[in-house]
Amino acid sequence: MAKNNAVGEYQRIIKDLKAKIYKPIYVLMGEEAYYIDQITNYISANVLSDAEKAFNQLTLYGKDVDAAAIINAARKFPMMGTHQVIIVKEAQNLKAIGDLDMYVQAPQKSTILVIAAKHKAIDKRTKFLKKAAEIGEVFESSKLYDSDIPQWISTYLKAKDITISEKAAFLLKEYLGTDLSKIANELEKLMITLPAGSKSINDDNVIQNIGISKDYNTFELNKAISNRDMLKGLMIADYFARNPKDNPMVLTIISLFNHFSKLLTYHMLKDKSKESVAAKLKINPYFVNDYKSAAQNFSATKTVQVINLLREYDMKSKGWGGNTSSDGELLKELLLKILY
Template identity: 55%
Template sequence: MEEVKQIITDIKNRKFRPIYFLMGEEPYYIDNISKYIEANVLSEDEKGFNQMVLYGRDVNIDDIVGHAKRYPMMAEYQVVVVKEAQDLSRTIENLVSYAENPQPTTILVFNYKYKTIDKRKKLYKTIKKSGVVFESKKLYDNQVGDWIRRVLSGQNYSISPKASHMLIEFLGTDLSKIANELDKLKIVLPEGTQITPEHIEENIGISKDYNNFELQNAVGSRNVLKANQIIKYFGENPKDNPMIVTVALLYNFFSKLLYLHGLTDKSPRSVASALKINPYFVNDYITASKNYPMRKVSGVIAILREFDVKGKGVGSNAVKQGDLLKEMVVRIMN
């Protein structure tokens, strides 16, 4: 986040670099930096002759260099953006000669998504000297909640831990999808609002009562009635609640319970740190650990592995998802 802010600040202050090589597994920041450059370096009048978007599948390195070496027309700079630049991965090192002597009036931007260039090779070292190499790393599951909180805080919003968890459960770790949904919420909610599960349900369509987070809590607290209600809802709405996601989240939950049983220090702070969870959820894990001793947790993990296979259609093609989920939860809670 700090590196992104610095890049944007420098561009805003018109401290441009001749090459911006944006790479990595997480496309969100790559897209945002690239879009900012496209929107803010040139005026609208200048863009017609001096801003060009190329696609890696349609060009080669020589084509890109040819465009980059041109002079701007009636402007101080020209901007050349290469999208889907990862399609040039086999020949990308051929850019070295240009990177050694880049055109000072050209701002050349590479969107090199889902891959990185070899940091041991000459291209990486050369661009680092004259330009910007930014690696956008994929966030781990336990980091996404903090990312949501930081993004909203910078825009004068906040979010409850449960609401944040609902977003992550429903959208996964795709920052672009999460950002899009947050933008929708900001349209209808005034600044200063704390986003709640009710807001998520009303505006995004994720049920605050029937979701995997609530199922996890019901199973962990051995609330049989609530667990069955949620499973029934999942069975009636299988497209919105795929079994493979439910099994994966429960597997993650019980794996953390197994780790919790092995801790010597079970203070809330220690548990939150060791399990990499929000302190808000520590009591849920402590409660579940009392309901599921270590031996039982090991058995539950074996059950989840079995139903992971069944949920993918192995040996259970004729069985409905709702029936599989019901059998799985009954076996876990018995």
């Protein structure tokens, strides 16, 4: 059952499928939809030939069927083929999913049943899930932490023989968030824009093609605040205020919160060697000097005060206390309180 090593488990499952090693049931579940979609799509596209799909491949939806209907479909024999594929999408909406235990106790050997439950996990205490894990694959894909995204981007591109700079990966994470499907889609588009023969992506490629401003982004805002550069910070805040759709307050605060949370961790470390800091903060060694510099401008006490301010302004941006100020005004006010 995959949770903490979703990438490795995903690769293993795909490798088996490519080798035509099929299991009678695949239960794919979890908050991160990317790998669930990838496995489901591979089975849908590759297990049966186009001619076989017309008779032996069926897609159902959890909100439209019950366990009995799924079992009835799965127990049928394939027509003019060796396998039939039954895919149940949106299985998180399936009522009484535990009733599928009746099927997994004696599955149809010629059926490949895929249960795809996105954005949530199925109760692991059910007999159904325990038996499914014994006879098939139970794959759980959890959301990655914000700090894991740059490495995921690097790994994704490495598999395609493309490298990416640390800053470029950070910018993509800041701009796109943690939705792997969205990130993968943007990376595919970004690779298309590379000059012929180019095998590397840098921050200029990202800025030019993803829609991020070179000088006015959360990376530069964190840097300006860390350096106590009030003028640059206010210039970025003003740009964000004029472009709120591309720079929502909630994402700006999340970025600042992550930055200062790591800075607080840095203050608490006894071993401040580059390797130790990178490991503890879960960052690339490339960024360690940024935190070393920020720590000289923000003591541990001041860092705690900034984190409290970020929590306060996160609530204000959501209307707490009857606030009616715009996000741009709030951000400028927040910067003034942080830097003075």
